[in-house]
Amino acid sequence: MLALALTRPGLVRLPLRPSAVAARTFFKTIPQPPGNIVGTVNDAYVPPPPSKLHGSLHWTFERVVTIGLIPLIASPLVTGTAPLDSAMSALLLYHCYAGFQSCIIDYIPKRVYGSLHSAAMALLTFGTAVAGYGIYKIENENKDGVFGLLKSLWFA
Numbered sequence: 823m824l825a826l827a828l829t830r831p832g833l834v835r836l837p838l839r840p841s842a843v844a845a846r847t848f849f850k851t852i853p854q855p856p857g858n859i860v861g862t863v864n865d866a867y868v869p870p871p872p873s874k875l876h877g878s879l880h881w882t883f884e885r886v887v888t889i890g891l892i893p894l895i896a897s898p899l900v901t902g903t904a905p906l907d908s909a910m911s912a913l914l915l916y917h918c919y920a921g922f923q924s925c926i927i928d929y930i931p932k933r934v935y936g937s938l939h940s941a942a943m944a945l946l947t948f949g950t951a952v953a954g955y956g957i958y959k960i961e962n963e964n965k966d967g968v969f970g971l972l973k974s975l976w977f978a
Contacts, residue, residue, distance in 0.1 A: 852936050884920050887913050898969045907967035911957045919950045 894910035923946060932939040961967045 849935065849938060851934050854934065884917075887917055887920070891917060907969050908961055911961065911968045915950065915954055915957060918953075919946065922946050 891910065891913050894906050894913060897906060898910075923943070926939065926942045926946060930939045930942050957968065960971055964970050966973065
């Protein structure tokens with residue numbers, strides 16, 4: 823630290839925020855090796871097994887869904903009716919699920935939090951199922967579906 827301070831004037835190393843320290847002590851985490859390095863320098867690199875579901879196919883599908891939402895959301899605004907309301911609702915629900923899943927994967931990693939990651943994913947799946955049931959009920963009970971509900975809220 824002293825060497826860094828001497829080589830770069832004005833460089834000050836700040837401690838962790840109190841909220842970050844409190845969060846780490848409140849949730850039980852899996853101990854990590856120093857620097858997240860597993861093994862030694864002489865160990866051969868073991869790459870993860872290849873999987874199309876965790877690579878570009880997954881990313882491409884999310885982008886196709888996002889681009890597919892554009893005409894489905896724009897069509898009721900232009901025509902005034904909602905002919906594809908069910909498709910829009912289903913794609914929007916998946917879009918939200920994929921976004922929250924990415925947040926959980928990024929901020930509650932399984933290698934650090936273990937069972938809390940699994941609990942968060944289960945809670946996300948449960949919430950998505952409840953939201954899907956709610957969309958199903960709205961589509962069946964409301965004449966114009968989700969778009970009609972939003973339209974009535976907008977002009978209320």
